Amino acid sequence: MKKITTLSVSALVSAMLLVTGCSTNNGNQETSSQSVSVTEKSPANEKVGYSLGYMMAEGNKEAVGDLNLDTFEKGFRDGYEGTDSALTQEQMQEVLMTYQKEQEEKFVKDMESKATDNKAAGEAFLVANAKKEGVKETASGLQYKVIAPGTGKSPKATDVVEVNYEGKLIDGTVFDSSYERGEPIEFPLNQVIAGWTEGLQLMKEGGKYEFYIPSDIAYGEAGNSGIEPNSTLIFTVELLKVK
Template structure:
């Protein structure tokens, strides 16, 4: 984090002052450049700062804005630019370097913690309510499932390779992955290669079965966000087992 902050402070305000930013937002009058690029060295220096600032704005501040999304906090770009400008100018009226870094780190950590606790609570409430629904089976591990279609084929072992079709959703209904998103072709993998909730279900489902799985975060990705899946997310999957690949005989 310290390295990111130093890079951001050094680069983001390289090309513009706050007055220029405000004038561009106004757009009532043509904005006159605050500097003139006279020599090749001027252009080299300016474009180096500009390009690097774009990278930091998109990757550092953009990433921070995403982290505080759906929380009481928000990233106000004008304030961010002011902080960067003050740091470059050596203005310590509001913050010095180390206290500023500590505040940012502590605040981001608190935001993450609050989001995690909210996700855990939402998942638990969903599963508690879901467990009361007709047809839902609750296993000792916490995995819940509902049989949509019961097959009568063999059941895969952990090291078998199974062919499945699936759709995965967050508890708000957001689809984060499905075989349809990958051309509609079945996915093939061993039950031991996937999240614990899938491993448990796939080693219980006869070929031909289609179940709806309700996977608590402990049996899913837990603290690890994955793509569209936030940390500590309870997951819902529709899973259909189409077959088990025959193992190749060793020669």
């Protein structure tokens, strides 16, 4: 899983430059974008323009969620047609850098707030979960429940294992699943989160466990793709084979 990173306005600017450099509209800017109709039978230059515009917007709408489309189109047209810009190059660079800094600060504050809330929610969940029938807890705070004990060998931290699994947040949201992909996954046990490294060594081949992993032995304050900072995680794991 990829780690969560702050947005980069420079990536959006690069995408804008790409569209400007690749446009094949030959200077014909008379038609408003709202009245243009594009189909698979449209001329090639219309389809190229639409495709570049759509993919750029789709790929960057999260980076600039409050983008003013009217002024964006105005700036794009002026730049493409060679019209004098309303702002100097220095002013535009300052505007974009200031915007990027503000968004990064906002992102950091948002992540800090989520980290605090998730930590508290995770701790409350684990306290309640520890009281449920069949749930055991290790010294690290890892909680687990045996669904099927298994009869094969147990892995060491240095072993490669083959497993099927489903990962959920404590609100029930599934963020990853080998079952959905239709095939198990294989990996060295010492190259995953600490909760997995510890938990799978409790299992035997053929076993199926449910793990409740505190954030400090999961992805911690950094979080991960689809996982907010300080999230407590729930995994259902089947240990298929120790290699």
